[in-house]
Amino acid sequence: MAFQLPKLPYALNALAPVISEETMQYHYGKHHQTYVNNLNQLVAGKPFEHMMLDEVVMMSAGFDQAVFNNAAQAWNHTFFWMCLSPRGGGQPGGRLYNDIVAKWGSFEAFRDDFVAKAAGNFGSGWTWLVFNPETEGLEIVNTSNAETPLASDNIPLLVVDVWEHAYYIDYRNARVDFVRGVMDRLVDWDFVSRNYYRAC
Numbered sequence: 001m002a003f004q005l006p007k008l009p010y011a012l013n014a015l016a017p018v019i020s021e022e023t024m025q026y027h028y029g030k031h032h033q034t035y036v037n038n039l040n041q042l043v044a045g046k047p048f049e050h051m052m053l054d055e056v057v058m059m060s061a062g063f064d065q066a067v068f069n070n071a072a073q074a075w076n077h078t079f080f081w082m083c084l085s086p087r088g089g090g091q092p093g094g095r096l097y098n099d100i101v102a103k104w105g106s107f108e109a110f111r112d113d114f115v116a117k118a119a120g121n122f123g124s125g126w127t128w129l130v131f132n133p134e135t136e137g138l139e140i141v142n143t144s145n146a147e148t149p150l151a152s153d154n155i156p157l158l159v160v161d162v163w164e165h166a167y168y169i170d171y172r173n174a175r176v177d178f179v180r181g182v183m184d185r186l187v188d189w190d191f192v193s194r195n196y197y198r199a200c
């Protein structure tokens, strides 16, 4: 079966005003859809065609750049939408909160570090909170273009898309305002915490 654009668990206007309905129409409806369409064209007749999307990302990394770019972008976007909720924002609870405070000193210091790293991610890319199994610790990681922790040892917990298409309609060049808005008002910390419990 062909890869499909995932259904969102919220309406396209549900993330406003942090992310407008118009941005969602383009970002989800056109950019994400295009990665899925391109991927389906690229994998036709190849073994990738019969794999799960995360398998395609891992198997194509360093092997088939065009397939990887579109598969990773399809996966990264799906993960990004899952990290957001109209009822999101605030802070995580439990173990994730405790471990963030243990590393950064406070949740606010973590939030500011994440926003600063996202603002400093040169060009198009993604800013992630990951669990590093080697150090058994939390880390903020920037990736460029379609790069994804899924193709590394790190386990992705949270991501914010910092490609210009994610924010230019609503914020023009003010990426930092977009990332701060997402962190303060949209992050689904229940989803991020579940990822953390599974990771460690």
Ligand SMILES: [Fe+2]
Binding pocket: 027, 031, 077, 161, 163, 165, 166
């Ligand atoms: Fe995007």
